[in-house]
Amino acid sequence: MEPGYGAILLGSDRVENFEESKRTMSKGRSILLAVLCGCVALGVGVIIGWFSKTGLTEEDRVALDKFRALVRDADGTVRNTIMDEIDSERIRENLRELARRPHMAGTAPDLEMAELLRQTWLDNGLDEARLVPYDFLLSYPPMGEMGENNTVVTVDGVGYEFNDTRTAHIEPELQGDPDAPQFFYAFSPPGNPVGELVFANYGRPQDFEYLEKNASINCTGKIAIVKYGRELRGAKATNAAAVGMVGVIIYPDPADVNVPGLPVYPDSWFLPGTGVERGSALADPGEPLTPGYPATDYAYRRPLGDVDVFPPIPILPISYNDAQEYVRRLSGEEVPSGWNGSLPITYRLGPGFTDDWAAREVRMNVYTNTSIQRVYNVIGMIKGRVEPDRYVMFGNHYDAWVQGAIDDTSSTAISLELTRVFGNLATEGKWRPRRSVVFAAWGAEEFGLFGSMEYVEQYAKLLGERLVTYVNMDVGVSGNYSLAVGASPSLRNAIYEATKRVPSPHNTPDKTVYDDWAQGKETPFIGGITLSTDHSSFALRVGTPVMTMAYDHDKTGYPIGTAYPVYHTGYDNMDVMERFVDPDFSVHRALARTAGELLRYLSDEVLLPLEWEQYVPVLTAGLNATETDYGTALEEQGIRLDGLSSAIQNFSAAAAAFQDILDRVDKDNPIQARMVNDQLVAVNKAFIDTNSQHVFFKHVLFSPPYCTVGTSNAFPGIVDAMCGGPQGEGWEEVKKQVAAITFTIQSAADALNDVDSIAGPKW
Ligand SMILES: *[C@@H]1O[C@H](CO)[C@@H](O)[C@H](O)[C@H]1NC(C)=O
Ligand SMILES: *[C@@H]1O[C@H](CO)[C@@H](O)[C@H](O)[C@H]1NC(C)=O
Ligand SMILES: *[C@@H]1O[C@H](CO)[C@@H](O)[C@H](O)[C@H]1NC(C)=O
Numbered sequence: 001m002e003p004g005y006g007a008i009l010l011g012s013d014r015v016e017n018f019e020e021s022k023r024t025m026s027k028g029r030s031i032l033l034a035v036l037c038g039c040v041a042l043g044v045g046v047i048i049g050w051f052s053k054t055g056l057t058e059e060d061r062v063a064l065d066k067f068r069a070l071v072r073d074a075d076g077t078v079r080n081t082i083m084d085e086i087d088s089e090r091i092r093e094n095l096r097e098l099a100r101r102p103h104m105a106g107t108a109p110d111l112e113m114a115e116l117l118r119q120t121w122l123d124n125g126l127d128e129a130r131l132v133p134y135d136f137l138l139s140y141p142p143m144g145e146m147g148e149n150n151t152v153v154t155v156d157g158v159g160y161e162f163n164d165t166r167t168a169h170i171e172p173e174l175q176g177d178p179d180a181p182q183f184f185y186a187f188s189p190p191g192n193p194v195g196e197l198v199f200a201n202y203g204r205p206q207d208f209e210y211l212e213k214n215a216s217i218n219c220t221g222k223i224a225i226v227k228y229g230r231e232l233r234g235a236k237a238t239n240a241a242a243v244g245m246v247g248v249i250i251y252p253d254p255a256d257v258n259v260p261g262l263p264v265y266p267d268s269w270f271l272p273g274t275g276v277e278r279g280s281a282l283a284d285p286g287e288p289l290t291p292g293y294p295a296t297d298y299a300y301r302r303p304l305g306d307v308d309v310f311p312p313i314p315i316l317p318i319s320y321n322d323a324q325e326y327v328r329r330l331s332g333e334e335v336p337s338g339w340n341g342s343l344p345i346t347y348r349l350g351p352g353f354t355d356d357w358a359a360r361e362v363r364m365n366v367y368t369n370t371s372i373q374r375v376y377n378v379i380g381m382i383k384g385r386v387e388p389d390r391y392v393m394f395g396n397h398y399d400a401w402v403q404g405a406i407d408d409t410s411s412t413a414i415s416l417e418l419t420r421v422f423g424n425l426a427t428e429g430k431w432r433p434r435r436s437v438v439f440a441a442w443g444a445e446e447f448g449l450f451g452s453m454e455y456v457e458q459y460a461k462l463l464g465e466r467l468v469t470y471v472n473m474d475v476g477v478s479g480n481y482s483l484a485v486g487a488s489p490s491l492r493n494a495i496y497e498a499t500k501r502v503p504s505p506h507n508t509p510d511k512t513v514y515d516d517w518a519q520g521k522e523t524p525f526i527g528g529i530t531l532s533t534d535h536s537s538f539a540l541r542v543g544t545p546v547m548t549m550a551y552d553h554d555k556t557g558y559p560i561g562t563a564y565p566v567y568h569t570g571y572d573n574m575d576v577m578e579r580f581v582d583p584d585f586s587v588h589r590a591l592a593r594t595a596g597e598l599l600r601y602l603s604d605e606v607l608l609p610l611e612w613e614q615y616v617p618v619l620t621a622g623l624n625a626t627e628t629d630y631g632t633a634l635e636e637q638g639i640r641l642d643g644l645s646s647a648i649q650n651f652s653a654a655a656a657a658f659q660d661i662l663d664r665v666d667k668d669n670p671i672q673a674r675m676v677n678d679q680l681v682a683v684n685k686a687f688i689d690t691n692s693q694h695v696f697f698k699h700v701l702f703s704p705p706y707c708t709v710g711t712s713n714a715f716p717g718i719v720d721a722m723c724g725g726p727q728g729e730g731w732e733e734v735k736k737q738v739a740a741i742t743f744t745i746q747s748a749a750d751a752l753n754d755v756d757s758i759a760g761p762k763w
């Protein structure tokens, strides 16, 4: 970008960290170097008895060189090389090629993309690049042109279909494209339910309750039409089925996805009346037939009938153009306030239609069905120079519902450029990181995080030993406004430091990505770990420190409905990216530089830039919230939180004492560095309760609870036990959970204690 930004940053006192001061000291000072080498040589000589009065022999010199390589710290000038090398036009070309056509998981273009990534990574100089195969239960609409179509149509009493009321099954621009999926929600059961139509707002439990109780509509046997958003797709079907409904039609109301008065695509990136969001309707992420184990060819697959995460009734998305024709003909009362969207019609509840549609019902023709498909993760590696068995991993999913230029091909395009830059540095002998850098392109994320979750299930033990950080990207570039980050507490400072070193994508030479992100606040916002993307299993199953990041648009004035207007539709394409989101690809470059700098920083510093004391406020706030929310109820049951409180105090004490351990570390002793690095990672992993009943997620702080009773989700195990049943067995389960969490937090404290504390701390 601006020439000389590196110098500006390096010279600026904004960048104040250990690494910088160390570099300035050692840079270009040959005398100092000589003295330093002398000292190290002395050390080595004394330790292993090779010291000779007459000076170093050739053998000694070789040994010394090897030793120095072990303790050589990160060279910050590599940062500028990486940043200079990252080329926005190459990222643009990557995206143009990769988002050229739809590439839904398991289809031919998806498999071709996996192979293309593997081959390009190898060509780019990675030491390894492999395809890791799985057999996943996926779900497709009818594919190809000749078959049936997923549609809604009105019918008369004898089932005659009024074809002029048939809804569209694909965006007109994609009609005839053999790889483009029709409108569908993955894992909907196939079926052809017929019933009167009822407008059910967002399809939440309270919406159906209103229909049945306040509006006195008997929902049994009816079909709901609901607006997109505010509730998971599959949950809308579960809620509708609970009141006896037989099908759910979903449409994106413009009020929830667009900004009123602004033009739609092709004149902007707002959703036109022909676009429809695809998506997964699974209740929980993870391959449904192989819970707890990887979906390998030899895996045990439970019978389809045993799967409890599918929507119970057919569910199908349609466009708002089509929805308008149905909703405007509904009979019955007008909807209550807050239920209407912004279509230019009067919204009514139904049931059924008025006027010339009066005798008609609605028929859903849903041909969506499951099938087992071969899908690959692509895993590549630059082997570490000193610690090849310690991995820093960067990953994003490469599958998309349609072309997915934003979600998530923008990340794949960036990852491809990073492999080129890192691969070149390694093959040209200019730089090889201390630890291994692993690149991952996940398959079938859109269906429910399948690629990353099955990979974590497959390699949980190995990753527990070796993985020190996972950096994720998803919906890479959806705007030019600000970075958006979710992360483990231990990565906060590393993320702040890295983003302070990357110039802003805007034409503001003295501003950084950090400045854009902070928006004038003292520290920028970092969210928690969610189930929305591929970092979750690393964090919640293995306990790896993780983060995910994206460059987002300014959401002020935007409705809540969706990630961005054309999300998961046939309009998330290269044209939208080039004309409306990131015309000069400067945002892509800034995000690539941020990722590149994070990978360099985390993989090359002798001491891992991970924090540990950031867990203290999380734990104390969690305890406080638990006491506030459930204290009285627990007390009534004789359940005390003293042990939990003690474990948290012990953790706080261990965290305070760990700084001393760190201060004492001799960074010129690679074994000592490795010792504290292992502790820095271990403390994160210690929050995993391997005995947790949750088949996928075992983190005692960050796993999402199944249900909520109060406002606090601090300890999901306690929350789940409480909403699982307030009496009898429920309270026994709460007691068990409190003890398990106490033990797990104490284990995290133990992980931080000095190595001689195997029988407990000394205080
Ligand atoms: C499905 O739609 C295609 C157009 O995309 C059409 O050619 C085909 O006849 C339709 N199938 C049926 C069964 O109507
Ligand atoms: C309506 O469409 C269906 C499916 O495309 C077709 O089978 C049927 O013949 C059509 N009916 C009429 C009356 O055109
Ligand atoms: C529905 O009825 C309940 C109880 O009769 C009432 O409290 C509630 O306000 C009503 N809801 C709406 C949205 O009118």
Ligand SMILES: *[C@@H]1O[C@H](CO)[C@@H](O)[C@H](O)[C@H]1NC(C)=O
Pocket: 218, 219, 220, 221
């Ligand atoms: C609702 O409709 C169903 C099906 O028509 C019927 O069996 C049921 O008795 C009705 N419930 C009420 C409360 O009217």
Ligand SMILES: *[C@@H]1O[C@H](CO)[C@@H](O)[C@H](O)[C@H]1NC(C)=O
Pocket: 255, 338, 340, 341, 342, 343
């Ligand atoms: C719902 O209708 C009211 C009254 O017509 C209108 O003022 C309001 O803007 C509508 N809501 C939306 C989201 O358009």
Ligand SMILES: *[C@@H]1O[C@H](CO)[C@@H](O)[C@H](O)[C@H]1NC(C)=O
Pocket: 190, 369, 370, 371, 372
């Ligand atoms: C859906 O697919 C399953 C296998 O995945 C098969 O057993 C079932 O018969 C299919 N259902 C329909 C309606 O095609």
Ligand SMILES: *[C@@H]1O[C@H](CO)[C@@H](O)[C@H](O)[C@H]1NC(C)=O
Pocket: 480, 481, 506, 580, 581
């Ligand atoms: C960000 O993008 C918007 C919309 O494309 C544009 O109007 C705005 O100028 C851009 N902002 C910056 C700082 O480049």
Ligand SMILES: *[C@@H]1O[C@H](CO)[C@@H](O)[C@H](O)[C@H]1NC(C)=O
Pocket: 620, 621, 624, 625, 628
């Ligand atoms: C504990 O929680 C209460 C109520 O939420 C809050 O007012 C108080 O500030 C919290 N105390 C601490 C130490 O966080």
Ligand SMILES: *[C@@H]1O[C@H](CO)[C@@H](O)[C@H](O)[C@H]1NC(C)=O
Pocket: 643, 644, 646, 647, 650, 742, 746, 760, 761, 763
């Ligand atoms: C906390 O540490 C103290 C002192 O070692 C110990 O007595 C106590 O049992 C620890 N708490 C827990 C929950 O293990």
Ligand SMILES: [Zn+2]
Pocket: 397, 407, 408, 445, 474, 475
């Ligand atoms: Zn995505």
